[in-house]
Amino acid sequence: MPPDLRGRRSRDPFWVVVGALFNGIQWVRSLRTPVIPYVRPVDRGLTLVVQETRREAADVVGLRLGAPDGGLLPRWQPGCHLDLLLPSGRRRQYSLCGDPADRRSYRIAVRRLPAGGGGSIEVHEDLVEGRTVRVQGPRNAFPFLASESYLFLAGGIGITPILPMVQAAERAGADWRLVYTGRSRETLPFLDELAGLPPGRIVIRTDDEHGVPRSADLLRDAGPGTAVYCCGPAPMIDAVRGAFSAGTLHYERFAPAPIVDGRPFTVELARTGTTIGVAAGQSALEAIKAELPSVAYSCRQGFCGTCRVRVLDGTVDQRAATDQGGDSMLICVSRARGGHLTLDL
Ligand code: FES
Structure with a gap:
C-alpha cells in the first residue's frame, strides 16, 4: 500500500491484529518476569x-x-x-x-x-x-552457611574467620565442635574468649603437648551431614581435604596452595630487561619478588586480583578461577605455557 502524505503506511487490518497479539504476549511475559531493580554499586x-x-x-x-x-x-x-x-x-x-x-x-x-x-x-x-x-x-570469600551440625578446624591464626562462626553456631543452638591446633598455647590467640563457650565442644591440640595432629585426629567428630569449616596452614587443609568425605568441607587458606605440575620457565621484566628463572615449585610472584620487592600482591591464591600484570609476550597457563585469559595474568598462581613470558613490569 502506498504511504500517506506524511510518509506513513496505511494500516493493513491483518497486521493491526498481528501487532495487537504480539503486544499482548509481551505484556503477559512481563508479568511473569521478576523486576530486578538497578542497584548502584557501593564504594566500600x-x-x-x-x-x-x-x-x-x-x-x-x-x-x-x-x-x-x-x-x-x-x-x-x-x-x-x-x-x-x-x-x-x-x-x-x-x-x-x-x-x-x-x-x-x-x-x-x-x-x-x-x-x-x-x-x-x-x-x-x-x-x-x-x-x-x-x-x-x-x-x-568464605561464606558461613546454615547447618544443624558443624566441625570447625582452626590452625593458629586460622582461628580468625572461625571464631565468629563458632560464636554464631552457639547462638543458633547448632551442634558444633572446634578443634584448635598450634605449636603451643602461647601462640594461640583468643583462648580467653573460647573459655566462655561450652568446654565440652572445644579441643585444643598443641604440637608441644600432643604432637602434630593427623587428619584422623582433626576429623574424629565429622559425621555424615556435618559441615566442616577449616582455616589453617596449607598442609593442614590438604590433609583434611584428602581425608574428608562424610559431609561438606569449606576451607580458607592463609598461605598459597602447593604448586601442582609446575614446570620451570623464565620471565622477562620488560621495564628493566631483566630475565628471571621461575623454578618448578615456585610461583612467578615469588621469583619476581626477589628481584622486585615492591611488586603488588595480597592473597597469593589467585582471588583478590592485586597481582594482575599485563602480558606482553608468551602464552599463559591460566590457573586462577578468576583469570579469564586476555592479555594479563595473576602472577601468584598462573604460569607460562611455552617456557617464557614477557611481563609489563
Ligand atoms: S595476590 Fe591475590 S590474586 Fe594474586
Missing part, C-alpha cells in the same frame, strides 16, 4: 582509625578499627575479610574476628611473620592507636 572504600591494639598471643596483635567520627560501619557476616591498604602501598587481607553485631568497630588479628612480605610487620609496627588506615570491604 573506608578510612578507619585504629581505636585499640591488644596482644592476643605471642606475635599476634589484635586491632580494633572504627570510623573516625564513631559512626556505624557496614554490616558483615562470619567469614568476611577486610582489605587493608597499608601506608607503604601494600595490600593485605585479614579476616574479621569480632562480633558482627558491633556496628562501631571491626576487629582483626595479625601474626607477625618476619619472613613474610612485610605486611604483617607493617601492621605490628605502624598501625598504632590513633593511626588511620584505608580499607576496602567487608567482603565474603
Whole structure:
C-alpha cells in the first residue's frame, strides 16, 4: 500500500491484529518476569582509625578499627575479610574476628611473620592507636552457611574467620565442635574468649603437648551431614581435604596452595630487561619478588586480583578461577605455557 502524505503506511487490518497479539504476549511475559531493580554499586572504600591494639598471643596483635567520627560501619557476616591498604602501598587481607553485631568497630588479628612480605610487620609496627588506615570491604570469600551440625578446624591464626562462626553456631543452638591446633598455647590467640563457650565442644591440640595432629585426629567428630569449616596452614587443609568425605568441607587458606605440575620457565621484566628463572615449585610472584620487592600482591591464591600484570609476550597457563585469559595474568598462581613470558613490569 502506498504511504500517506506524511510518509506513513496505511494500516493493513491483518497486521493491526498481528501487532495487537504480539503486544499482548509481551505484556503477559512481563508479568511473569521478576523486576530486578538497578542497584548502584557501593564504594566500600573506608578510612578507619585504629581505636585499640591488644596482644592476643605471642606475635599476634589484635586491632580494633572504627570510623573516625564513631559512626556505624557496614554490616558483615562470619567469614568476611577486610582489605587493608597499608601506608607503604601494600595490600593485605585479614579476616574479621569480632562480633558482627558491633556496628562501631571491626576487629582483626595479625601474626607477625618476619619472613613474610612485610605486611604483617607493617601492621605490628605502624598501625598504632590513633593511626588511620584505608580499607576496602567487608567482603565474603568464605561464606558461613546454615547447618544443624558443624566441625570447625582452626590452625593458629586460622582461628580468625572461625571464631565468629563458632560464636554464631552457639547462638543458633547448632551442634558444633572446634578443634584448635598450634605449636603451643602461647601462640594461640583468643583462648580467653573460647573459655566462655561450652568446654565440652572445644579441643585444643598443641604440637608441644600432643604432637602434630593427623587428619584422623582433626576429623574424629565429622559425621555424615556435618559441615566442616577449616582455616589453617596449607598442609593442614590438604590433609583434611584428602581425608574428608562424610559431609561438606569449606576451607580458607592463609598461605598459597602447593604448586601442582609446575614446570620451570623464565620471565622477562620488560621495564628493566631483566630475565628471571621461575623454578618448578615456585610461583612467578615469588621469583619476581626477589628481584622486585615492591611488586603488588595480597592473597597469593589467585582471588583478590592485586597481582594482575599485563602480558606482553608468551602464552599463559591460566590457573586462577578468576583469570579469564586476555592479555594479563595473576602472577601468584598462573604460569607460562611455552617456557617464557614477557611481563609489563
Ligand atoms: S595476590 Fe591475590 S590474586 Fe594474586
